[in-house]
Amino acid sequence: MKILIIEDEAFAANAIEKMISDLRPQTQILxxxxxxxxxxxxxxxHSFPDLIFCDIHLSDGSSFEIFRQVEVKSPVIFTTAYNEYALEAFKVNSIDYLLKPIDKHELEKAVKKYEELNKDHISRELENLSNLLRNTVSDSGKTSKSRFMVKSGQTIRTISSEEIAYFLAEEGVVLLVTPEGKRFVVNYTLDQLEDLLDPKNFFRANRQLITRIDAIKEVSPYFKGRLHLSLNPELKTDQIVSSNKASAFKEWLDL
Structure with a gap:
């Protein structure tokens, strides 16, 4: 069996590869x-693989874009932290899905499900998947990332978008900051995050900050039509919204 892994988080991709190698030693990771x-x-x-493991949210956008640009002829097992409604849809209409952090036993069940499917069934599933992708894309053509995997010491945990106060670019890295002030490094740029996050809840305030609406304590006028933000948790540096973005920011806040 030849498998392709599409995953932008290196440690997650390596973990999938190791689990597959343990479960199916003869498998080739292409x-x-x-x-x-x-x-x-x-x-x-390249020729299509026998099976694809694919994360929904990648470094440069949604993996749905792949399926819109290429008629993929391989069955797909999604690896995702998608919301429960969409997970139920994937469970019915796709080959299978794995909820992050991925459990080895669940991965084995997904592989077994693929191995037991005949070609006609796989063709039907791929057609259903194509329909599903069209129905789960928002009006803007994008999906929103609902969870992030972060390292905490020697462990890996997921943080939902509701648990995030803001993302901050600082000293060459991007930090996910929670309302309690906990900080985690994420493997995304702010430009990538701006494309992945729900624009109803997150706003790119400046080159260093994407804030969630719930993290904004106070907005006050600043020099030359700009706006000054007070956030929770507080930051030592002033966070300013430029005059060019001030109108859009106020509209986003529904002021």
Whole structure:
């Protein structure tokens, strides 16, 4: 069996590869891909694998974009932290899904499910998947990332978007900051996060900050039409919304 892994978080991709190798030693991992762009290029230059493990949210956007650009002819097992409603839909209409953090026993069940499917059934599932992708994309053509995997010491945990106060670019890294002030490094740029996050709840205030609406304590006028933000948790540096973004920011706050 030849498998392709599409996953932008290196430790998650490596974990999937190790679990597959443990469960099916004869399996060949063809490649590990991190982005939509790389995946589209890969499919256009390689034969299709027997099976694909695919995260929904990649470094440069939703993996749904892959399926819109390429007629993928391989069954897919999604690895995702998607909301429960969508998970139920994937359970019915796709080959299978795995909720992060991925459990080895659940992965084995998903692989067994694939192995027991006949070609006609897989074709029907792929057609259902295509319909599902069209129905789960928002009006803007994008989906919103609902959870993030972070390292906490020697463990890995997930943090839902509701548990995030803001994302802060600081000293060359991007930090996920919770309302309690806990900080976790994430493997995304603010530009990537701006594309992945729900615009109803998150706003790119400036080059260093994407804030969740619940984290804003106070907004006050600043020089030359700009706005000053007071956040929870507080930051030592002033957070300013430029005059060019001030109108959009007020509209976002529904002022």
């Amino acid at each position: 490649d590990k891909i991190e982005s939509v762009e790389e995946a589209v290029e890969w499919f256009n230059t």
